[in-house]
Amino acid sequence: MTRRAVASLTAAVALGVAVFFTLYSLVPVTRSDEPGLSSLFVGTMMTFVMGVQVFAPALVRRGSLRLVLAVSLAVLGIGALITGIAQGTALLLLGAVSGGAAFGVLIVAGAQGVALLVPGERLGRALGVYGLVTMAASAIGSPAGVQLALAFSPSVFGVCALVAGLLGAVLSFGIPAGVGRTGAGAADAAVPTARRRGPLAALLGIPWLAVGLLLAAVVLLSHGLTSLPVTAAAQGAALVVFAVQAGNALGRWLGGELEARTSARGAVLAGALLLASGGALGALVPGPASAIVSGVLLGLGVGVVQTVTLHTTMLRMDSGRASVVWNLGVDGGLWIGGILWGLAIASGLVGPGALLCSALILVLGGVLALRLRGAP
Structure with missing residues (x-):
């Protein structure tokens, strides 16, 4: 049933x-x-x-x-x-x-x-x-x-x-x-009952570090859907977008498998490394081929992070509030990313922006992994 x-x-x-x-x-x-x-x-x-x-x-x-x-x-x-x-x-x-x-x-x-x-x-x-x-x-x-x-x-x-x-x-x-x-x-x-009651208790129960990693990951995903395709030739732009979307779908499944077979900590580190690798590759190696590979890595990484952060949030809050917080994190990341990468394209700072975002994700992923030590 x-x-x-x-x-x-x-x-x-x-x-x-x-x-x-x-x-x-x-x-x-x-x-x-x-x-x-x-x-x-x-x-x-x-x-x-x-x-x-x-x-x-x-x-x-x-x-x-x-x-x-x-x-x-x-x-x-x-x-x-x-x-x-x-x-x-x-x-x-x-x-x-x-x-x-x-x-x-x-x-x-x-x-x-x-x-x-x-x-x-x-x-x-x-x-x-x-x-x-x-x-x-x-x-x-x-x-x-x-x-x-x-x-x-x-x-x-x-x-x-x-x-x-x-x-x-x-x-x-x-x-x-x-x-x-x-x-x-x-x-x-x-989920502890206290974390399911009252607005203040709900705010205190939000795993803000996980939400921060999710937000940063989705901002970098937005790079893969907007500014990264610009670096590819015209005929490669659509392939870059598809690579990001396909990688994202596969990454969502991979995140669940990694967490089940290793730990939430291991899955977070894997997602952060995939994202940082994709961001750095697209920024440092020009050309359509590297942009496509970068898109796959970005999609895989953000998919892993999305699944693990959603599960982590649901373990600490009731499922309804957790779903709201997670979805607002995703939508907020797309909104912020859409604005920032548009500005980056206009100012010629896409590469440095991708490297900076990649570094931030590595830091957030490492800190969250330490916080999740011993988590199932």
Whole structure:
């Protein structure tokens, strides 16, 4: 029963991830002659993604995991349809608001759901597999969705996205009805009760060092998706982005396996070394080939760090709050990275910036590994 529920959860969220990341690229690609409108759409959508995340655990408690997933997937599909058929700015922004809000709830509830369904001793590996499937959906589904819109029309993509969202909503019903509504999940049982009560206790319970490493890792990931491809020839830029995304998907799985086979400490060190190696390679060795290898290393490293920091956070907080904190760390890293690497490109400081970020990750990873000494 648990395996079927986790499989249903993972497949449902993967469909939502594919739809969302297609939306993230859709307007900039299909309306390239309106860069201001593209920026407004993406900025509005990401604002609502981050703005609603804190409310997702309460929604799960008041309703249930499968109800929250089903509704958010259906709304995400509707938001994609609105975006696809929109002609004016108002309707386009309505698609951004509905799609962003739905995805913000979906992505937090999805990670929380894994912890609600899987016992603590198997949680690290389960989070790794979940991350592998959802990130693979982004790496494959997003280019496919954009190509669908370009080959036919954004409206055709919108209809297909609506179908995908509704299919994900149906898959959500493979999760038992009471999960999430009745209280803490399997992995939450080991979390001290004091850390699950009150805002001050929640803040004190956040593993800030792990969140700091996650934030720095995602900032360097943003380099792999924005400024690193600029260093490759035009024909190699797309390969660099794909290398980062594919490496990220594999790294999410690898993080769960490394933690299970060695320790959280060993997995953190491996992730930090992979990230630092990728950052240094891209900064010191010019050319498309080195950029692609650098992209793979960055993707693998950030994937490992993402899985281990999510598991570490869930061991110290209840799964709902942990998922909120982790997702805000990821989204915050993408937001900060998008700004910083844009400035770095404009000022010619991409290489030094990548080296500085790599060094910071090594320091944070080493300190966190020392703090995790003796952790399972």
